[in-house]
Amino acid sequence: MKWPAVKLSPFWLCAAVIALLGIAVTIFDLFNINTFIFFAGYVVLQYVVLATAWNIMGGYMGYVNFGTAGFFAVGAYASVVLYNLFQAPLALMIPFAGVVCALLGLAMGYLTLRLRGVFFAIATLAMAIVLETLIINWEFVGGATGAYILRSREQAPFGDYIEFLFFVMLLLAIFAVSVARWLELSRTGRGFVAIRDDEIAAECAGVPTLRLKLIATTVSGFLMGVAGAPFALYVSFIEPSSAFNLIYAVNAIAMPMIGGATTWLGPVIGALLLGTVQQVATVTISSELNLLIVGVVLVFFVIVAPEGIVGLLKKWFGGRRDDR
Amino acid sequence: MFMKSSEKSGLRGWLKRSLAMAILAGAVALGAPAQANDTIKIGFSMALTGGLAGAGKGALIAMQVWAEDTNAAGGLLGKQVELIYYDDQTNPANVPGIYTKLLDIDDVDFVVSGYGTNLIAPAMPIVMQRGLVFPSLFGLAVNEKFNYPNYFQIMPAGPEPLTDWSKGFYTVAMAQDPPPKTIALVGADAEFAKNAVKGARIQAEELGLEIVYDESYHPKTPDFTPIVNAIQARNPDMVFVGSYPPDSVGMVKAATEVGLKTKIFGGGMVGLQFASIMTALGPKLNGIVNYDFWVPEPTLKFEGVEAFLAKYQKAAEGQGVDPLGYYLQPYAYAYLQVLGQAINATNSADHAVIGEYIRNNSFDTVVGNVSFAPNGEWAKTRVLMVQYQGIEDNELATFTKAGTRVVLYPAEWKSGDVNYPYAE
Numbered sequence: 001m002k003w004p005a006v007k008l009s010p011f012w013l014c015a016a017v018i019a020l021l022g023i024a025v026t027i028f029d030l031f032n033i034n035t036f037i038f039f040a041g042y043v044v045l046q047y048v049v050l051a052t053a054w055n056i057m058g059g060y061m062g063y064v065n066f067g068t069a070g071f072f073a074v075g076a077y078a079s080v081v082l083y084n085l086f087q088a089p090l091a092l093m094i095p096f097a098g099v100v101c102a103l104l105g106l107a108m109g110y111l112t113l114r115l116r117g118v119f120f121a122i123a124t125l126a127m128a129i130v131l132e133t134l135i136i137n138w139e140f141v142g143g144a145t146g147a148y149i150l151r152s153r154e155q156a157p158f159g160d161y162i163e164f165l166f167f168v169m170l171l172l173a174i175f176a177v178s179v180a181r182w183l184e185l186s187r188t189g190r191g192f193v194a195i196r197d198d199e200i201a202a203e204c205a206g207v208p209t210l211r212l213k214l215i216a217t218t219v220s221g222f223l224m225g226v227a228g229a230p231f232a233l234y235v236s237f238i239e240p241s242s243a244f245n246l247i248y249a250v251n252a253i254a255m256p257m258i259g260g261a262t263t264w265l266g267p268v269i270g271a272l273l274l275g276t277v278q279q280v281a282t283v284t285i286s287s288e289l290n291l292l293i294v295g296v297v298l299v300f301f302v303i304v305a306p307e308g309i310v311g312l313l314k315k316w317f318g319g320r321r322d323d324r
Numbered sequence: 325m326f327m328k329s330s331e332k333s334g335l336r337g338w339l340k341r342s343l344a345m346a347i348l349a350g351a352v353a354l355g356a357p358a359q360a361n362d363t364i365k366i367g368f369s370m371a372l373t374g375g376l377a378g379a380g381k382g383a384l385i386a387m388q389v390w391a392e393d394t395n396a397a398g399g400l401l402g403k404q405v406e407l408i409y410y411d412d413q414t415n416p417a418n419v420p421g422i423y424t425k426l427l428d429i430d431d432v433d434f435v436v437s438g439y440g441t442n443l444i445a446p447a448m449p450i451v452m453q454r455g456l457v458f459p460s461l462f463g464l465a466v467n468e469k470f471n472y473p474n475y476f477q478i479m480p481a482g483p484e485p486l487t488d489w490s491k492g493f494y495t496v497a498m499a500q501d502p503p504p505k506t507i508a509l510v511g512a513d514a515e516f517a518k519n520a521v522k523g524a525r526i527q528a529e530e531l532g533l534e535i536v537y538d539e540s541y542h543p544k545t546p547d548f549t550p551i552v553n554a555i556q557a558r559n560p561d562m563v564f565v566g567s568y569p570p571d572s573v574g575m576v577k578a579a580t581e582v583g584l585k586t587k588i589f590g591g592g593m594v595g596l597q598f599a600s601i602m603t604a605l606g607p608k609l610n611g612i613v614n615y616d617f618w619v620p621e622p623t624l625k626f627e628g629v630e631a632f633l634a635k636y637q638k639a640a641e642g643q644g645v646d647p648l649g650y651y652l653q654p655y656a657y658a659y660l661q662v663l664g665q666a667i668n669a670t671n672s673a674d675h676a677v678i679g680e681y682i683r684n685n686s687f688d689t690v691v692g693n694v695s696f697a698p699n700g701e702w703a704k705t706r707v708l709m710v711q712y713q714g715i716e717d718n719e720l721a722t723f724t725k726a727g728t729r730v731v732l733y734p735a736e737w738k739s740g741d742v743n744y745p746y747a748e
Contacts, residue, residue, distance in 0.1 A: 039421035136513045144513045148469040237445030
């Protein structure tokens, strides 16, 4: 009897290797990695999910969403709701947060997608402020005074709870990137690109623009929500000003810009690069200078690589083929 | 945009070299072996950028003054003290990583908290997991959920911070003849202000005061005139405000412009203790009764506090921080004093031993004698209620004089009598 031939594409092979590596370092403690790396790695991976989610609308379709922090925070507070109701496990919090934010994305799409350009961007920013005001006045989730979520110290078979959170975020990052890649390569993704290039022409050519835009806001919202779901467990205490911190919106935009906003790989590279620089700068330079560095990195890439690192690499390798 | 091949390879080479250097620097920074164990290392995160940076930088200077003083006196356990700190950027998400780095890579012997409730709480699971002593700086009721025995909070809110905070405001008001009958409660929709107003509401109900106005406002409210007008329309005897620095300024200015008529005004206004705000408001502060933690009154001249303030004020010159350092800074010095005294008294670096010692003893510090309740808060509240009196100008020197912020409560520390009513 022959085993059926299984052919994995390089993407799925890489994803499988990364997931196995994740298992190796968290469950089997291979390489004896320091706990700090898991904390820092969690934040970087969280940005991979957020940047990838933002890129589905901002990169593929050209609709700039400034409301990332709003979706992220709603995802986090959805977990607080379940925790306060019956101390739900993370396995329930993540899909719940995702669904809540997907519905929120759908609603936002219906309300705002007739706006374009800067008007759409302002509407998304306003939505985040409205959501923050709602949370501030919702006592069940702690309101303005905040809420505590007590996590257990350990989680079998991972050992330390942060290793478990890191692994969960790694899986979420792989999931988010897979969804983004699938969208990019599908007929839907081509529709997104048509909308980005010329929405009216796309409409005339028969592209169902409103439906595609609603798909994008829903999927993007879902992914931002799942990124926020474990946040309250990570920090133990959540209050509106930190959950709705503008840094999430800024990073979610900056990372795809640095990596390259037109492909699934761009946000991944941008998040890994900028996220790592931020984490290292926090515990090395640790002053106003680390904020300056982030700014300088941004300006550097905008000047040297306006299409991001992926665009730069394409240009280099494309150029070399031309030289030959 | 086209580049020559040699330019491209040059740029690529530069990028490769930069990447290699960055990886090397990261590896050195993250993987550097611990230095020889000839110092006592105390680690913490502090808000040096972001919303709480002004206070955080001031606290850091106070902590550095403590380290210098301690080292000059021979250090701890015969070793020199070294402070290792990182900027948490006023972002709670940075805190867990920073404390893990401090403990696992920098190999610190002790950790203390950063400044503020939402930057203390994220460190709690890490210190609890390792059973560490955790002195904390200005967290409000953080330990209520964690119930961690080695948590010791230095802000003198007392064992019941929610109500202890505003107890003095009511004690002063109800001692007047005739006592007030109505009260207006107003506060920002934010963590501290909500708690302050909640405590004030509980006490108003207990005292049988009629609450004629009970509203909150968005933390970014630009104009407080409509709020003060609405309060004035109800004509309350008392007005309790829970606010943050920008809104405290807005509220005081609006009260002056509108000509708020009430018998007692203030309570929980953060910011009126800061030198920059006091000098900006000057005579507008007269008559306000507000909480404070330390003022230069003769009843509060604890041993060492003036020497500390002299050193702090010298170190603070040109640093862009509070030049007087009366509010937070003595406490930033004192929470390290508690830790240092406990280490020296037990002659041990064992956290269980030190925690036990702190729980069962009192400590003479620059903010007075401190002992802790089982929940890690001060065993007895010492939230001062002070009244601004006799301020005629906006000079910084005015606020260094006794008599400009008279202590009305607690009676133990009283330094003068209340000017009552606020305005009629």
